[in-house]
Amino acid sequence: MPERRVPRARRFLVCEPRHFAVQYAINPWMHPDTQVDVDLARDQWRTLIEAYRSHGHTVESVEPVAGLPDMVFAANSALVLEGRVFGSLFHAEQRRPESTAYDTWFKTAGFDVYRPESVCEGEGDLVPTGRYVLAGTGFRTTPQAHREVQEFFGVPVIGLQLVDPYFYHLDTALFVLDEDTVAYYPEAFSPGSREVLARLYPDAVLATRADALAFGLNSVSDGRHVFVAPGATALTEQLAHRGYVPVPVDLSEFHKAGGGIKCCTQEIRS
Numbered sequence: 398m399p400e401r402r403v404p405r406a407r408r409f410l411v412c413e414p415r416h417f418a419v420q421y422a423i424n425p426w427m428h429p430d431t432q433v434d435v436d437l438a439r440d441q442w443r444t445l446i447e448a449y450r451s452h453g454h455t456v457e458s459v460e461p462v463a464g465l466p467d468m469v470f471a472a473n474s475a476l477v478l479e480g481r482v483f484g485s486l487f488h489a490e491q492r493r494p495e496s497t498a499y500d501t502w503f504k505t506a507g508f509d510v511y512r513p514e515s516v517c518e519g520e521g522d523l524v525p526t527g528r529y530v531l532a533g534t535g536f537r538t539t540p541q542a543h544r545e546v547q548e549f550f551g552v553p554v555i556g557l558q559l560v561d562p563y564f565y566h567l568d569t570a571l572f573v574l575d576e577d578t579v580a581y582y583p584e585a586f587s588p589g590s591r592e593v594l595a596r597l598y599p600d601a602v603l604a605t606r607a608d609a610l611a612f613g614l615n616s617v618s619d620g621r622h623v624f625v626a627p628g629a630t631a632l633t634e635q636l637a638h639r640g641y642v643p644v645p646v647d648l649s650e651f652h653k654a655g656g657g658i659k660c661c662t663q664e665i666r667s
């Protein structure tokens with residue numbers, strides 16, 4: 398019998414996809430001539446929010462800004478730990494104004510916001526686990542930003558080198574299941590980083606390329622329920638086998654922009 402997993406209620410910040418579109422290409426998933434089905438995108442996104450709420454999570458929302466089609470990807474706006482907000486500085490010029498919109502939300506909600514000096518895309522590349530912040534680099538967030546994160550939070554930051562452009566953010570290749578475990582796609586990382594992950598998480602769930610391409614690693618876990626892309630079938634089976642409860646939510650319209658469930662979800666940790 399797998400062990401009984403215990404969920405913990407979370408506080409999430411999201412952004413409605415009112416202005417969502419694919420208008421430029423800053424990762425290999427994006428093709429500027431792609432038509433997004435706006436109604437379907439809105440329905441898929443609402444299904445995710447409903448799934449969070451019905452599992453006991455709090456969801457707050459930042460007002461979307463016209464002309465910022467990627468603003469729906471709330472995870473990139475910051476890393477929030479112990480009520481402290483480390484803001485973002487986007488790699489792509491097109492996304493830079495998003496930082497200000499999110500900073501305004503955080504300030505209104507009563508948080509101070511630290512503005513990074515180096516390129517840093519929030520929880521897209523910064524993944525807090527029980528003891529460390531795992532930090533991706535290679536495509537977006539810089540190693541200089543990793544150092545800023547460590548200095549700001551005083552938490553050990555473990556740098557991980559991403560090598561496959563399809564998995565350009567750490568949260569497309571790895572997610573945290575609970576305090577002790579992660580799931581990841583090993584080939585998205587350099588050999589040395591793979592070894593680091595194997596040492597830190599000998600019991601990790603290892604996903605296939607098919608799972609990763611289905612955005613299965615862009616999942617959100619509350620310690621028991623895993624909100625996961627339905628196309629990640631092998632991963633879903635492994636999760637169930639380990640006693641997690643997969644909650645499939647299809648965000649296929651957002652895959653066209655290179656994003657999935659986790660990308661649409663910023664966690665506010667107090």
Ligand code: ARG
Binds near residue numbers: 424472521566659661
């Ligand atoms: N189109 C967006 C970009 O390339 C997608 C961001 C996805 N977010 C994430 N946390 N992986 O920046």
